[in-house]
Amino acid sequence: xxxxxxxxxxxxxxxxxxxxxxxxxxxxxxxxxxxxxxxxxxxxxxxxxxxxxxxxxxxxxxxxxxxxxxxxxxxxxxxxxxxxxxx
Numbered sequence: 143x144x145x146x147x148x149x150x151x152x153x154x155x156x157x158x159x160x161x162x163x164x165x166x167x168x169x170x171x172x173x174x175x176x177x178x179x180x181x182x183x184x185x186x187x188x189x190x191x192x193x194x195x196x197x198x199x200x201x202x203x204x205x206x207x208x209x210x211x212x213x214x215x216x217x218x219x220x221x222x223x224x225x226x227x228x229x
Contacts, residue, residue: 144185144186144190144191145170145173145190145191145194146191146194146195148163148166150191150195151166151170151194151195151198152166154195154199155198155202155203165202166202169197169198169201169202170194170198172197172201173197173198174194176197177190177197177222177225180222181222182222182225182226185225189221189224189225192221193218193222193225196217196218196221197218200218
């Protein structure tokens with residue numbers, strides 16, 4: 143997997159315990175699929191890992207579907223556009 147390791151992700155999200163590891167793994171896989179569907183292939187670049195972490199943070203911290211997440215969404219879209227230029 144080209145995304146961040148679980149320990150990197152937990153550091154980014156400031157999570158100490160292991161009770162959410164399964165959801166974090168699921169969200170990471172979802173992020174990789176999301177980026178692939180957006181035309182961004184898996185990569186070892188720091189920007190790709192940041193895109194995965196941002197996607198996970200967006201969905202982990204905002205599980206209420208009625209919440210507006212415009213700032214995170216804009217940041218993720220910006221990363222996707224930059225990563226598409228790598229192709």
